[in-house]
Amino acid sequence: xxxxxNAQEESSEPISRRKVLAWLTSMGIMGSAVVSVFSNLxxxxxxATYGQPTRFSIGTPDDYPPGxxxxxxxxxxxxxxxxxxxxxxxxxxxxxxCIVGVSETGFACPCHGxxxxxxxxxxxxxxxxxxxxxxxxxxxxxxxxVDKGKEVTAGKWFTV
Amino acid sequence: MSEKKNNIFxxxxxxxxxxxxxxxxxNLPYTDLGRSKTSFNNFFLHIHPVKVHRHTLKPWxxxxxxxxxxxxxxxxxxxxxxxxxxxxxxxxxxxxRMLDLRGSVAFGVFxxxxxxxxxxxxxxxxxxxxxxxxxxxxxxxxxEFNWVxxxxxxxxxxxxxxxxxxxxxxxxxxWAITVGTAIAGYAPVVGExxxxxxxxxxTVGQEALLRFYVLHVAVLPVVMVxxxxxHFWRIRKDGGLSRPEEADIVEPAAVGTVLATPAPAMAMxxxxxxxxxxEKKNYGIQGLVRGPFAKVGNxxxxxxxxxxxxxxxxxxxxxxxxxxxxxxxxxxxxxLEEAVNVLHPPNPAKAPWYFLGLQEMVSYSAFWGGVGIxxxxxxxxxxxxxFDRGQKGVGKWFxxxxxxxxxxxxxxxxxxxxxxxxxxxFRGQNWEFVSPF
Numbered sequence: 001x002x003x004x005x006n007a008q009e010e011s012s013e014p015i016s017r018r019k020v021l022a023w024l025t026s027m028g029i030m031g032s033a034v035v036s037v038f039s040n041l042x043x044x045x046x047x048a049t050y051g052q053p054t055r056f057s058i059g060t061p062d063d064y065p066p067g068x069x070x071x072x073x074x075x076x077x078x079x080x081x082x083x084x085x086x087x088x089x090x091x092x093x094x095x096x097x098c099i100v101g102v103s104e105t106g107f108a109c110p111c112h113g114x115x116x117x118x119x120x121x122x123x124x125x126x127x128x129x130x131x132x133x134x135x136x137x138x139x140x141x142x143x144x145x146v147d148k149g150k151e152v153t154a155g156k157w158f159t160v
Numbered sequence: 161m162s163e164k165k166n167n168i169f170x171x172x173x174x175x176x177x178x179x180x181x182x183x184x185x186x187n188l189p190y191t192d193l194g195r196s197k198t199s200f201n202n203f204f205l206h207i208h209p210v211k212v213h214r215h216t217l218k219p220w221x222x223x224x225x226x227x228x229x230x231x232x233x234x235x236x237x238x239x240x241x242x243x244x245x246x247x248x249x250x251x252x253x254x255x256x257r258m259l260d261l262r263g264s265v266a267f268g269v270f271x272x273x274x275x276x277x278x279x280x281x282x283x284x285x286x287x288x289x290x291x292x293x294x295x296x297x298x299x300x301x302x303x304e305f306n307w308v309x310x311x312x313x314x315x316x317x318x319x320x321x322x323x324x325x326x327x328x329x330x331x332x333x334x335w336a337i338t339v340g341t342a343i344a345g346y347a348p349v350v351g352e353x354x355x356x357x358x359x360x361x362x363t364v365g366q367e368a369l370l371r372f373y374v375l376h377v378a379v380l381p382v383v384m385v386x387x388x389x390x391h392f393w394r395i396r397k398d399g400g401l402s403r404p405e406e407a408d409i410v411e412p413a414a415v416g417t418v419l420a421t422p423a424p425a426m427a428m429x430x431x432x433x434x435x436x437x438x439e440k441k442n443y444g445i446q447g448l449v450r451g452p453f454a455k456v457g458n459x460x461x462x463x464x465x466x467x468x469x470x471x472x473x474x475x476x477x478x479x480x481x482x483x484x485x486x487x488x489x490x491x492x493x494x495x496l497e498e499a500v501n502v503l504h505p506p507n508p509a510k511a512p513w514y515f516l517g518l519q520e521m522v523s524y525s526a527f528w529g530g531v532g533i534x535x536x537x538x539x540x541x542x543x544x545x546x547f548d549r550g551q552k553g554v555g556k557w558f559x560x561x562x563x564x565x566x567x568x569x570x571x572x573x574x575x576x577x578x579x580x581x582x583x584x585x586f587r588g589q590n591w592e593f594v595s596p597f
Contacts, residue, residue: 041357044371049361073503095526096342097363098335098505110507111339112523113591125591126523 052076054149060142061086061160069118071102077134077146078102080118085157088136088146089120094129107131119154130154195465205471209396211463212470215403215555221296222401224477225289229317230388231481232282237381239275247327249373251366254329255499262496269493276494278485279321283514286317294544294569297554297562298402304545306394309387311541316384318514323376325512326369331497335509337372338364343522343530351531363502404555408462507589516583517576523591537572 056075064070068081071091076099080087091100091107098111106123107116114125121130135150136158144160181187185201186194196210215221246265247257261268290310293299299307326337341364345355360367395401497506511519521529540547553559558566588594 044360045357046360046367050366051361051363071503076502096339096522096530097345098338098509099503101507108590110505110590111335111509112519115590126526128526 052148055145055147057139057143057145058088059144061144069102069104071099073099075146075148077148078107081160082157084160086136086144086160087157088134090132090134090148092131093127094131095125095127100131121154189467192465195467198467199465205467207392207396208466208470209400210466212466213400213403213407214462214464215407216401217464217469217473219473221403221555221557223288223292224473224480225285225292227474227477228481229282229285229289231478232278232285232485233384233388235278235482235485236275236282239271239278240377240381242271243275244377249327249370251329251369251500254327254369258328258330258496270489273489273492273494274485275324277488277492279324280513281485281488283317283321286314287514290314291569291573295566296402296557297552297559297565299545299548300402300551300554301545301549303394303398303402306391306398307545308542309391309394311538313384313387313391315538316380316387320376320380320384321512321514323372323380326364326372327376328496329369329500331500331504331506332495334364334500334502335505336511336515337368338505339509339511339519339522340515341368343518343526346527346531348531402555407555508587508591510583510587513580513584517579520579520583520587 052075058072058075058077058079061081064079064081064086066081066083069078071078076090076092077088078091080089089107091102092098093100093109093111093114095109095112095114098109100107100109100114100116106118107120109115109125109127112126114127115123116127116131117123119130120133122128132151133154133156135147135152137145137147138160139145186197189195189198199205199208199210243261246261246268248254258272261272293307293310322337322340326333341355341358344358345351347354356362358368358371359365360371510516518530518534521533523529525532548565550561553561585596586593
């Protein structure tokens with residue numbers, strides 16, 4: 001391109017056809033790149049997962065005699081029974097997702113030493129939140145149901 | 161040959177030599193020209209410069225740490241591909257396949273040992289290489305961006321190791337990844353999304369195993385190879401390894417001339433007087449470039465031919481690396497714990513050793529230990545060459561001019577190592593402080 005042509009371009013023709021085409025082309029390429037990155041992200045985000053259902057049956061209250069503190073591994077909840085009061089408390093540590101150990105005195109996480117009292121309140125270690133309680137209910141067939149989709153306030157026992 | 165034209169016997173008898181010379185193009189070199197041509201004409205050698213500075217070959221300057229990292233990576237690729245022949249990324253089969261390596265695959269245990277110990281070794285070697293580059297001030301202009309690539313390579317090494325950690329699908333693997341990905345979940349805004357994308361589920365399971373496998377054997381190695389290539393290419397483009405300015409000065413008593421010294425040194429030398437400086441030297445492909453000055457021709461300087469000097473040094477490091485890996489693999493077996501039991505984390509559940517410093521920090525605060533402080537550390541590491549822009553003390557270990565920078569970096573190194581030692585040896589059941597003695 002000659003000097004003269006350049007000068008002309010700058011003065012009388014501030015936006016040349018060439019510039020517009022170059023701009024559109026680069027925008028098109030960059031746009032396609034963004035779209036393809038985005039669609040790749042959409043692709044690798046699974047639409048269905050294969051994990052546990054949030055709502056499940058845990059058997060009849062008779063399976064849990066008073067004084068029970070038992071962990072259900074697959075469902076990752078602890079079923080607690082004191083007299084006629086029952087509760088389902090998460091055993092997934094609120095810190096980094098380890099499974100806490102259930103004992104008479106509370107819960108303890110082996111990974112980073114978080115400790116919780118019998119009701120799941122933090123008594124030590126780095127856990128930022130208490131262990132959540134899940135809703136317990138009685139199904140018509142006499143079996144207890146836990147709904148991990150519904151948290152209840154700590155201390156809200158279910159009476160059987 | 162010219163005397164016996166079209167003789168089938170002479171064609172056959174000269175065939176090996178003809179094939180040899182068509183493959184290698186020239187004979188083993190006995191002249192400087194031959195040494196240059198050997199480096200030029202060989203695909204595997206032409207990554208090297210024809211000539212290399214004497215200072216580059218000093219064993220205690222680099223300690224061969226970059227080469228060790230490369231060779232460990234090559235060992236990992238070879239052993240990794242071999243292990244792939246017997247591995248299935250399925251929660252039902254993965255652990256059994258680990259046991260099969262022990263029981264029914266020839267050299268199975270040995271290959272797994274080599275892969276595991278090389279992986280640990282590579283993390284250590286890459287980190288030590290980074291320390292070498294820092295303490296010798298080698299990240300300074302014009303090598304700033306190669307330092308940045310190096311930091312990314314270090315992070316990739318960690319991520320490769322981390323993704324490989326899950327594959328045996330034993331207790332060690334499962335809980336280390338559970339903890340590691342939960343840390344990612346603490347990142348603000350995108351944390352939970354990132355964790356979900358990485359695991360393909362809300363918990364570590366089949367989807368996570370498959371994803372980690374694909375990342376470990378396909379995605380990350382390819383990225384790694386590309387970045388390694390750029391890393392090496394830039395070494396050449398940045399004028400070889402860093403070296404102190406005085407390393408370019410040929411003893412005046414012996415030669416009487418100074419060749420291709422960088423501008424400041426040259427100015428100083430001229431000001432000092434008595435040293436004859438040849439300024440006008442041509443650029444040449446063979447020349448070892450530093451700054452605007454290149455040198456070429458049969459003049460005395462401080463470089464030697466890469467063939468055989470550099471190649472022998474590399475061979476030495478290669479043999480040492482392979483020997484080390486073989487010895488360690490012969491005497492120590494890679495750990496394999498029980499099969500995954502999602503209800504019982506081992507007590508204490510520990511991440512791979514190089515993440516135990518992180519885990520130690522995480523036990524004080526999940527966000528700051530797991531995300532905040534590491535993010536700041538990585539950011540500062542990446543930006544180091546743009547903060548520290550002085551040009552003094554390059555190419556010397558612990559140069560006096562770099563006392564502050566070196567002290568800060570040494571502190572960073574020592575703090576991280578101390579945290580790792582605490583996490584490894586001083587943490588027992590429930591992550592409580594125990595004495596290893």
